[in-house]
Amino acid sequence: MIKKATFQEKFDLIEKGHYRRIDIPIARLPSHTLIDMPVFVYKGKQEGHSLLLTAGIHGDEINGVVTLRRLISEKYLMPDIGTVIAIPLVNIYGFLQNSRDLPDGKDLNRSFPGSQGGSIASQIAYILSKEILPNIDFGIDFHTGGSKISNYPQIRCVLSDEKNVELAHYFAPPFIMESDLIDKSFRKEAAKNKKSILVYEGGESLRLDELSIQEGVRGIKRLMHHLGMKINKDIDLSRKPIILQKTSWTRAKIGGIFDFHVLTGDYVKQNQILAHITDPYGSQKYSIKSTKNGYVIGINHMPVVNSGDALLHIGLE
Numbered sequence: 545m546i547k548k549a550t551f552q553e554k555f556d557l558i559e560k561g562h563y564r565r566i567d568i569p570i571a572r573l574p575s576h577t578l579i580d581m582p583v584f585v586y587k588g589k590q591e592g593h594s595l596l597l598t599a600g601i602h603g604d605e606i607n608g609v610v611t612l613r614r615l616i617s618e619k620y621l622m623p624d625i626g627t628v629i630a631i632p633l634v635n636i637y638g639f640l641q642n643s644r645d646l647p648d649g650k651d652l653n654r655s656f657p658g659s660q661g662g663s664i665a666s667q668i669a670y671i672l673s674k675e676i677l678p679n680i681d682f683g684i685d686f687h688t689g690g691s692k693i694s695n696y697p698q699i700r701c702v703l704s705d706e707k708n709v710e711l712a713h714y715f716a717p718p719f720i721m722e723s724d725l726i727d728k729s730f731r732k733e734a735a736k737n738k739k740s741i742l743v744y745e746g747g748e749s750l751r752l753d754e755l756s757i758q759e760g761v762r763g764i765k766r767l768m769h770h771l772g773m774k775i776n777k778d779i780d781l782s783r784k785p786i787i788l789q790k791t792s793w794t795r796a797k798i799g800g801i802f803d804f805h806v807l808t809g810d811y812v813k814q815n816q817i818l819a820h821i822t823d824p825y826g827s828q829k830y831s832i833k834s835t836k837n838g839y840v841i842g843i844n845h846m847p848v849v850n851s852g853d854a855l856l857h858i859g860l861e
């Protein structure tokens with residue numbers, strides 16, 4: 545039997561100045577349909593940085609998928625210097641089922657480094673850890689808010705890590721915020737291997753958000769420009785991101801109908817009324833005031849909330 549070429553063998557065969565789509569086989573569905581993960585590799589004419597772009601690790605977070613799709617169809621990702629590896633849709637299973645997770649109920653982003661003989665989530669994590677991470681220097685992993693929470697475009701990284709902060713400023717989203725490395729996440733696995741992966745969050749799951757998609761496209765173009773991978777004289781480099789050292793959630797004190805009066809991205813002042821929680825019958829109205837000056841970086845879009853639910857994510861400079 546002829547041995548099939550590995551991802552690495554196919555990757556190494558791509559010549560400078562060329563691009564190739566490599567489909568990594570994942571597994572077969574119970575219907576016997578083969579699921580594979582298309583990986584787009586662009587090698588510039590000169591050697592340089594290797595940048596990874598991933599989206600759809602959570603299968604219901606589609607803004608990042610569209611962001612990468614646009615850049616692929618624009619034929620933008622071929623760098624002059626260095627290599628770009630783009631995986632627009634990592635969790636194909638979740639994508640098919642409008643689900644964050646895999647059919648095994650596991651969250652791929654809590655399954656790293658994974659194992660070859662583990663659950664589907666673990667097997668995909670293993671492929672990213674073993675086949676992809678060794679070929680990159682750094683990357684951006686595209687996400688959205690989960691479970692009805694909409695995030696204003698933001699990069700999440702470790703602010704005490706100089707490389708993280710440098711890359712985040714190159715990308716220049718509206719907000720850059722501190723976020724600890726979560727156990728078993730792709731970002732933490734990369735950090736263990738001395739590779740910086742930053743998480744971009746924009747919009748919410750199961751809903752396309754044009755602003756988040758456009759900010760993502762612009763961010764990748766700025767990042768490639770500043771890294772010297774692809775110079776672009778037409779992009780706006782004037783954005784000065786707002787750095788949020790701390791963020792906190794305003795939670796519901798009582799359950800009811802959540803009616804907010806601010807938008808994500810808004811600057812709010814201490815004691816400003818941000819929202820009301822009412823009962824359905826007009827007898828109760830509870831005001832939610834901001835406890836500090838800060839920016840609204842996330843809003844819960846569930847109209848009906850329970851006591852203790854996270855409602856508004858406020859970032860402090």
Ligand SMILES: [Zn+2]
Binds near residue numbers: 601602605687688690
């Ligand atoms: Zn996510």
